[in-house]
Amino acid sequence: MIKDFEHFAPKTLEEALALLAKYGDDCKVICGGQSLLILMRQGLVGPKYMVDIKGLTELSYIKDGKDGLKIGATTTHRTVEKSAVIKRKYPVLAEMEKRLASIQTRNWGTIGGNICHGDPAGDPAPVLIALNATLTVAGAKGTRSIPVEKFSLDYFEVDLKDGELLTEITIPAPPPRTGTAYTKFNVIESDLATASVAASVTLGSGDGVCQDVRIALGAVAPTAIRAKKAEKVLKGKKITDALLEQAGAVAATETEPISDIYASEEYRRELVKVLVPRMTKEALARAKKA
Numbered sequence: 001m002i003k004d005f006e007h008f009a010p011k012t013l014e015e016a017l018a019l020l021a022k023y024g025d026d027c028k029v030i031c032g033g034q035s036l037l038i039l040m041r042q043g044l045v046g047p048k049y050m051v052d053i054k055g056l057t058e059l060s061y062i063k064d065g066k067d068g069l070k071i072g073a074t075t076t077h078r079t080v081e082k083s084a085v086i087k088r089k090y091p092v093l094a095e096m097e098k099r100l101a102s103i104q105t106r107n108w109g110t111i112g113g114n115i116c117h118g119d120p121a122g123d124p125a126p127v128l129i130a131l132n133a134t135l136t137v138a139g140a141k142g143t144r145s146i147p148v149e150k151f152s153l154d155y156f157e158v159d160l161k162d163g164e165l166l167t168e169i170t171i172p173a174p175p176p177r178t179g180t181a182y183t184k185f186n187v188i189e190s191d192l193a194t195a196s197v198a199a200s201v202t203l204g205s206g207d208g209v210c211q212d213v214r215i216a217l218g219a220v221a222p223t224a225i226r227a228k229k230a231e232k233v234l235k236g237k238k239i240t241d242a243l244l245e246q247a248g249a250v251a252a253t254e255t256e257p258i259s260d261i262y263a264s265e266e267y268r269r270e271l272v273k274v275l276v277p278r279m280t281k282e283a284l285a286r287a288k289k290a
């Protein structure tokens with residue numbers, strides 16, 4: 001049963017921030033409601049005031065420029081999935097969105113809402129970490145910028161202070177010879193990940209050496225995480241199958257998975273062992289063609 005609340009539908013970011021400043025911690029932001037309404041129906045969240053930002057069209061955009069890609073926080077998953085520029089220049093983002101939930105949920109849910117929900121099994125965070133994305137957050141005192149990998153603090157807890165809104169996701173233009181890949185293992189098609197892996201590989205010019213690598217894992221720790229020890233196994237070397245296998249085994253040691261109805265802790269570690277080499281190999285193949 002959802003508790004009564006007062007609903008505001010600001011038309012500008014300025015208006016939304018003023019409402020959040022006025023009502024403080026009695027107030028909750030809602031965008032597509034695809035995650036929040038479930039918590040409200042379960043009685044886990046019951047704000048007195050709701051600031052509905054779905055109508056903030058000024059935060060719904062995809063802009064590609066020399067510095068990279070900018071996605072407004074209220075952009076829906078479906079818009080990201082269908083964007084021609086994303087398909088061409090950041091295909092891993094479109095591929096990830098295509099596997100997130102159903103079309104109905106993607107039509108209404110937003111990429112910003114997903115990140116702010118802080119579900120460790122969410123699809124966008126590992127991909128955005130692999131792409132080295134940053135977030136812009138706005139509040140009454142101005143804006144600040146946070147790398148995506150630092151935004152999630154714990155299960156369903158993110159680095160947003162009272163009165164703050166996520167406004168934009170920025171993805172830097174990928175360096176030359178960079179490839180990125182993502183997959184999730186899930187039991188039911190379009191469900192959340194049991195474990196997920198995103199990997200990005202940048203090759204040196206002509207020598208085929210791994211100049212840079214970013215490996216991000218989802219659903220195997222309280223937040224999406226970077227497997228930095230696994231990255232060290234590969235960085236500065238020519239990637240071989242043996243090194244990939246080693247990186248997978250090291251990545252599994254960097255996780256803190258839970259056991260639940262979908263998988264045991266051990267099974268999730270095994271998934272990481274298998275999916276890290278697979279996705280890094282795919283990222284490598286894409287880097288060779290980039």
Ligand SMILES: Cc1cc2nc3c(=O)[nH]c(=O)nc-3n(C[C@H](O)[C@H](O)[C@H](O)COP(=O)(O)OP(=O)(O)OC[C@H]3O[C@@H](n4cnc5c(N)ncnc54)[C@H](O)[C@@H]3O)c2cc1C
Pocket residue numbers: 028029030031032033034035036037053073074077099100101102105108109110111112113114115116117121122123124160164165166167190191192193
């Ligand atoms: C059936 C179903 C299947 C799903 N499957 C998947 C899946 O496979 N993979 C996956 O990743 N997700 C999945 N989800 C989750 C869901 O799609 C996303 O989490 C959703 O898109 C969140 O966006 P929203 O706009 O609906 O956010 P809301 O539900 O409106 O808000 C979510 C949270 O973020 C906060 N918030 C929203 N926008 C902002 C903002 N701009 N600034 C600050 N705080 C904000 C809200 O206060 C709330 O705490 C599924 C959901 C459903 C219902």
